[in-house]
Amino acid sequence: MDKFEILKKLPTPCYVIDEEALLRNLKILQSVEKNAGCHILLAQKAFSSYCTYPLISEYISGTTASGIFEAKLAREEMGNRQVHVFSPAYKDEDFDELLKICDHIVFNSFSQWKHFRQKALQHPEIEFGLRINPEYSEIETDIYNPCFANSRLGITLENFEENELDGISGLHFHTMCEQGAETLERTIVHIEEKFGKYLHRMKWLNFGGGHHITKPDYNVEKLISIVRHMKEKYKLDIYIEPGEAVAIDAGFLVSTVLDLTKNGMNLGILDTSAACHMPDVLEMPYRPFIIGSELPDILPYTYRFGGPTCLAGDIIGDYSFDHKLAIGEKLIFTDMAMYSIVKNNTFNGMPLPSIYLLKADGNTVLVKKFGYEDFKSRL
Numbered sequence: 001m002d003k004f005e006i007l008k009k010l011p012t013p014c015y016v017i018d019e020e021a022l023l024r025n026l027k028i029l030q031s032v033e034k035n036a037g038c039h040i041l042l043a044q045k046a047f048s049s050y051c052t053y054p055l056i057s058e059y060i061s062g063t064t065a066s067g068i069f070e071a072k073l074a075r076e077e078m079g080n081r082q083v084h085v086f087s088p089a090y091k092d093e094d095f096d097e098l099l100k101i102c103d104h105i106v107f108n109s110f111s112q113w114k115h116f117r118q119k120a121l122q123h124p125e126i127e128f129g130l131r132i133n134p135e136y137s138e139i140e141t142d143i144y145n146p147c148f149a150n151s152r153l154g155i156t157l158e159n160f161e162e163n164e165l166d167g168i169s170g171l172h173f174h175t176m177c178e179q180g181a182e183t184l185e186r187t188i189v190h191i192e193e194k195f196g197k198y199l200h201r202m203k204w205l206n207f208g209g210g211h212h213i214t215k216p217d218y219n220v221e222k223l224i225s226i227v228r229h230m231k232e233k234y235k236l237d238i239y240i241e242p243g244e245a246v247a248i249d250a251g252f253l254v255s256t257v258l259d260l261t262k263n264g265m266n267l268g269i270l271d272t273s274a275a276c277h278m279p280d281v282l283e284m285p286y287r288p289f290i291i292g293s294e295l296p297d298i299l300p301y302t303y304r305f306g307g308p309t310c311l312a313g314d315i316i317g318d319y320s321f322d323h324k325l326a327i328g329e330k331l332i333f334t335d336m337a338m339y340s341i342v343k344n345n346t347f348n349g350m351p352l353p354s355i356y357l358l359k360a361d362g363n364t365v366l367v368k369k370f371g372y373e374d375f376k377s378r379l
């Protein structure tokens with residue numbers, strides 16, 4: 001049976017993680033690790049469906065976490081692979097626990113480093129690093145730009161305390177978002193110019209995330225040559241921690257048309273919500289793709305789709321189809337594995353979509369089903 005026919009038979013709304021697509025991404029990332037001689041870590045904030053961690057752990061070096069919960073999840077579910085963590089600020093009680101879990105701990109400021117240094121230095125098995133802000137990025141949307149004016153993320157050169165580096169073995173930067181190796185190449189120039197003198201004293205450098213490595217037009221050769229350049233010039237181990245690139249195009253959200261109405265145009269109300277089930281559609285913002293659709297007015301029947309919440313702006317987008325839609329029809333949204341499952345919520349009492357895994361052999365497995373108790377238990 002056709003993949004999309006399988007998806008349309010599932011109860012909606014549901015996310016479906018596509019194991020075959022995930023594997024395609026992982027194989028590319030594995031080849032970068034091998035050919036560049038670097039380490040690639042899954043940034044769990046983009047995708048932490050841990051049913052796939054055994055598979056992911058076969059291909060890449062490990063994961064990175066944004067705090068104690070993601071670090072714990074990685075340690076529990078990804079066996080003995082590396083667990084790194086970066087947070088803008090750690091709490092004392094979390095830090096004690098992180099010391100038992102993590103291979104690398106990255107600090108966002110010298111004051112955090114000095115606060116935790118004494119405890120940290122009792123753990124020679126852990127590597128400690130600092131996040132720097134090179135004050136260079138090519139991200140246009142401020143909400144996704146760690147280098148915008150007065151950003152709290154990373155230490156600028158002006159605030160870098162070169163006499164406090166004892167015990168620090170690496171530097172970390174994260175200044176990219178859905179970008180190519182050309183952006184990395186230009187960014188590295190600024191990293192070297194500003195922080196090159198400190199890199200000579202380090203063991204490792206972490207390039208952060210935002211590298212669109214598994215997109216078809218990404219220049220993998222350029223990435224590899226940048227990694228090699230930094231490795232050789234400064235004698236560094238290189239880490240890259242993509243989120244998107246691991247799970248890009250590796251999942252679907254299947255939905256049902258609940259009602260069709262009109263107000264100046266055709267409207268469709270679905271059993272899925274932009275605000276609750278794909279919040280990046282509103283936050284980023286972007287227009288997710290629906291299988292079999294085109295941009296508005298390309299095909300004869302155009303609809304604006306929205307969710308069943310009371311938020312007026314809970315609008316997914318405008319789409320055209322070659323046929324008149326029917327109530328009960330299933331729609332399949334693509335690229336819904338990353339930054340969707342991890343960000344969903346139950347605003348308006350919206351039920352959470354179930355999670356299925358579409359195995360490489362074509363079988364679907366129910367991973368999680370949510371109900372009223374999941375809504376109630378958080379309130």
Ligand SMILES: *Cc1c(COP(=O)(O)O)cnc(C)c1O
Pocket residue numbers: 043045046086174176177178208209210211241242243244245
């Ligand atoms: C968000 C983030 C990542 C992952 O970014 P992607 O855009 O998903 O690749 C990696 N590292 C840090 C510190 C981040 O904040």
